[in-house]
Amino acid sequence: MSPRFVFKRLLPLLVVALVGHGHVFAQESFRVELGKDGETLRDMRPVFLKFESRPLPAISPAEVARRYQKLFEDSDEPEVRIDALNRLNNIRDRSGENIGFSEEKEAEIYEDVLGSYENILSRGSFSGRLDELLYQMAKAHALTGQHQESIQRLRQLVGLYPTSELVPEARFRIAEAEFSAGRYLEAENGYRALITAGARSELATKARYMQGWSQFKQGEQSWGRAAGTFMELLDQQLPSSEQIQQPHHSSLDMVEDSFRVLALMASRLDDAQTLERWLASRSQSPWFYLLYDRLADLHAVEGRYAQAVAVNNGFVRAYTEHESKPDFLIQNVEFWEMAGQPRQVRQAKETFVAEYLAANDFQQLPVQHQQRWQLYGRTLADFYYASGSRYQSDGQGVEAKRSWAKAAEYYEMLGGRSVADGELMHLAGDARLLAEHRTQALTNFRLAAYDAGYDRANEAGWAAITLLRSVLTEGGQSPGATDQSEALATLSAEEQRYSQAFGVDERVSALRADLANRWYARGDYQRALAYAKKTLDWDSPNSEQRYAAWLVIARVQQHKSEFGLAERAWRQALTLAETENQLAVPAQEQNDIREQLAVAIYKQGEQAAAAGNAALAVAHFQRVVHVVPGSELAIKSRFDAANTLLKAAEWLAAINELNRFRGDYAEHPLAEQVSEKLVYSYQQSGQPLKAANELLATASRLPDPWPQRLRAAAIYHESNQTERRNELYREWLSVAPRPATAGEHVQQQTMRQRLIKSGATDSGTLQALVAIESESQWHSDETLSWAADAALTLGVRAAEEFAAIGLVHPLEETLVSKQAALERAQNYLLEAETFAGEAVVTEVLFRRAELYRVLAADLMASEVPAELNELETMQYQMLLEEEAYPVEERAMELHTQNHQKIRTHGYDEWVGQSLEALAAMHPGRYSRNLRWMTWAEKENDGV
Structure with missing residues (x-):
């Protein structure tokens, strides 16, 4: 780095080296060195000053100079010699050629002629111009080291000849002094006066330059004026962007020095803030950004990199739309690189990349800056990708993901602006995946695979598939999917896109x-079947893939109830499992396949049975036994084979199969159903006694045998x-308990009634029938009728017992027995009426009346005690008549009630017998020849 640290990108032609420097020196009338930079601000000096002479006449400068040199050397006249020397200097200055005396010789000559100048001035006579004479004398004093005298002559020149063309230069020399x-x-x-006087532009420029230095030298309080002066100078020298790019070579040092001083002052004040203040009060000049650049360069040269970056950032903040903004941002990167601060370098690169992230902003960058943007972006992306790996190795998972996410962002930024688009998007996908940003990762992989012309596009495409598969395997939700089915559809579409x-x-x-x-697990059997078939359709699927495909086909066909196809697929899978050792299918899994194969065969049996093809169904059921012998399904198949025969009404074959099944699997739960099926088969095949015997045999093995035994009884009943x-x-x-339901009540009463009908007339059965019906809350017409019959039967028996009891001495005892028999008969008869109602009312009335009539007759015919005399006997008989009369009246009353039933009940046998009894008991009233006819009232015909 050169001491000036010139920012060549901003001002490529504004350099310190002055091209053609020697030629410029040849044009000077004389040169004044003001010294180099000092140790302090006060010691600083301008870089240089140059002056040019007036135009030359149109003659050969070398020839004219030779003649004036000859004249100077040959003449003894002071005026002539001075005039010749003056003209000689003018020719040299205007021609710009190295003619006349050398600089060493010139100093000797001026020292020699200095006396001549003084002599001429003292005489007050000179044929030439005195203003030129004073100028030459000032020069002579200067060349001989008499600076005070030189300035004095220049002051005389200004004072005596204020309109002389030499006055501006004299003023300049005075101000320099x-x-x-x-x-x-x-x-x-002095410089201001010169500028105000309207000196020629070149001299005014130099005066303004030196005026600025004069103000600078006065200290910090005058730096504001100095800044204004130098900026006015820059406005003159660099009025346009074109002038900045191609400045005049004669002003390069002056312009560069002006920038240097301005930068120096700003660096000692508030840096960029100072520049902002200086520039705020004036219209924006095209060169202003160079001022920021020089200030930043100054800090960088002196090792203050942070301040240099701060100045650049100040410019960027203040002038966000300036075309030099990217240069300043790039320079920040270079400053931090010089400072050896990698973190700040990275941040500066990030800032530059972020500023031109928008497509429009990026397109407006020059090509070299676009390339720089891409370089920075790739550097940052690679850095953060590597950082993520380091963090992960150190167990800092959160930081690792954050770094990978940033790496992905940079790769994605670069993706659309690089010829390596595919590679970058692949890397972006990897980084996003590591950061667990799966949606963005999937997008990046797809771009790399299908939209970038990437030489490893297939790997990027497979990365997208791997991502989708991993999400499904983990049970998560795939990018862009709302549920697992949609996620699986996405993976399937990705497979198709990849394969195509x-x-x-x-x-x-x-x-x-x-x-x-x-797809099978999700229940989409059509897609599952399609993918399984596509697996088998490939030229060379390995045994593992074929095995997996056949399993899916088998399951799908089984689900679709296409059991024949399912059986084929299961057999293919089983063959692979048993023969392909590399599959290493566990024994349990092989058993599962056999069971599924057996299910497929069994289901074919069910289908054949449903179609009415019993023979085929039985054949399928029997095949199951050979696939999974001894299994539950095999046992069930044997059982279903028998059932199929039953449904087909193949009774004898079914009976044989059922007996064989029970013999082979007596302890199996299904064996419990065999007896019932045998009973049915025996009945249907005309073997009811075998059915009943089967029921009784089964009953003997049951804790409660009676349901089966009663069924056997029912079969015996039907079979007579x-x-x-x-x-x-x-x-x-x-042993039967009291009936708990109406059905049980009817069942038990039916059994008693059947026993009675079959000859069981014992009083116990009859009494049980009557008692149970009387106590029960459930009745039916039949049970009531049966109970009424039983009660009548018992009543008749009791009446017979009543009639058989004779009233003998002692009368009290026999009468008690007879009354008890009468009450029993009465109760049974009344119960019969309660059960049967009007159906037995006439019989009951008759039999009850007869009980009283018999009692009255028996009372009248009872034995008279032997110890009674005749009177006592008569009195005793009278007493018996008095006792018998009410009883007989009761008998007649009941017979009369029965007689009266003719109006509501009609005439029947028992009404007739009551009339006969009444005729015998009351012949005057009832002993008539009557014929009973049925009366049917007809409607009145209107008569």
Whole structure:
């Protein structure tokens, strides 16, 4: 780095080296060196001053100079010699050629002729111009080291000849003398006077330059004026952008020095803030950005890199739209690189990249800056990618993800602005995936695979597939999917896109097998079947892929109830599992396949049975046994084979199969159903006794045998096996609990009634029938009728017992027995009426009346005690008549009630018998020849 640290990007032609420097020196009338930079600000000096002479006449400068030199050497006249020397200097100055005396010779000559100048002035006579004479004398004094005298002559020139064309230069020399003497305010005033007087532009420019230095030298309080002066100078020298790019070579040092001083002053004040203040009060000049550049360069040269960057940032903040903004941002990167601060270098690069992230902003950058943007972006992307890996290795997962995310952002920024678009998007996808930004990762992988012309596009495409598969495997939700089915559809679409772009290979075949399984698990059997078939359609799927595909096909066909196709697929899978050792299918899995194969065969049996093809169904069921012998399904198949025969009404074959099944699997739960099916088969095949025997055999093995035994009794009843039936009825009624339901009540009463009808007339059965019906809350017409019959039967028996009891001595005892028998008969008869109602009312009335009539007759015919005398006997009989009369009246009353039933009930046998009894008991009233006719009232015909 050169001491000046010139920012060549901003001002490529504004350099310190002055091209053609020697030629410029040849044009000077004389040169004054004001010294180099000092140790302090006060010691600083301008770089240089130059002056040019007036135009030459149109003659040969060398020839004229030779003649004036000859004249000077040959003449003894002071005026002639001085005039010749003056003309000689003018020719040299105007021609710009190195003619006349050498500089060493010139100093000797001026020292020699100095006396001549004084002599001429003292005489007050000179044929030439005195203003030129004073100028030459000033020069002579200067060349001989008499600076005070030189300035004195220049002051005389200004005072005596204020309109002379030499006055501006004299004023300049005077001001320079003040500057050299350290009288900077006087020097400033002198330069200002020269500028105000309207000196020629070149001299005015130099005066303004030196005026600025004079103000600078006066100290910090005058730096504001100095800044204004130098900026006015820059406005003159660099009025346009074109002039900045191609400045005049004669003003390069002056312009560069002006920038240097302005930068120096700003650096000692508030840096960029100072520049902003200086520039705020004036219209914006095209060169103003160079001022920021020089200030930043100054800090950088002196090792203050942070301040240099701050100045650049100040410019960027203040002038966000300036075309030099990217240069300043790039320079920040270079400053931090010089400072050896990698973190700040990275931040500066990030700032530059971020500023031109927008497509429009990026397109407006020059090509070299676009390239720089791409370089910075790639550097940052690679850095953050590597940082993520380091963080991950150190166990800092959160920081690792953050770094990978930033790396991805930079790769994505670069993606659309680089010829390596595909590679960058692939890297961006990797970084996003590591950062767990799966949606962006998927997008990047797809761009790299299908939109970038990338030489490793297939790997990027496969990365997208791997991403989608991993999400599904983890049970998560794929990018852009609302549920697992949609995520699986996305993966399937990705497989199709990949296969169309890159063809099918081993990985794709494995993926298709995996997709087949996944679609099956999701319940989309059509897609599952399609992917399984595509797996098998490839030229060379390996055994693992074929195995997976056949399994899916088998399951799908089984689900679709295409069990024949399912059986084929299961057999293919089983063959691979048993023969391909590399598959290493566990024994349990092989058993599962066999079971599924057996299910497929079994389902074919079910389908054949449903279609009515019993023979085929039985054949399928029996095949199951050979696939999974001893299994539950094999046992069920044997059982279903028997059921199929039953449904087909193949009774004998079904009976044989059922008996064989029970013999082979007596302890199996299904064996419990065999008995029932055998009972049905026996009944349907005309073997009811075998059915009943099967029921009784089954009952013997049951904790509660009676349901089966009662069913056997029912079969005996239907088969007219009355004795066997009655035996079971009696056993059951002897242990049967009180009926808990109407059905149980009817069942038990039916059994008693059947026993009675079959000859069981014992009082116990009859009484049980009556008692149970009387106590029960459930009745039916039949049970009530049966109970009424039983009650009548018992009443008749009781009446017979009543009639058989004779009233003998002692009468009190026999009468008690007879009354008890009467009450029993009465109760049974009333119960019969309660059960049967109007159906038995006439019979009941008759039988009750007869009980009283018999009692009255028996009372009248009862034995008279032997110890009674005749009177006592008569009195005793009278007493009996008094006792019998009410009883007889009661009998007649009941018979009369029965007689009256004719009006509501009609005439029947028992009404007729009551009339006969009444005729015998009351012949005057009832002993008539009557004929009972049925009366049917007809409608009145209107008569």
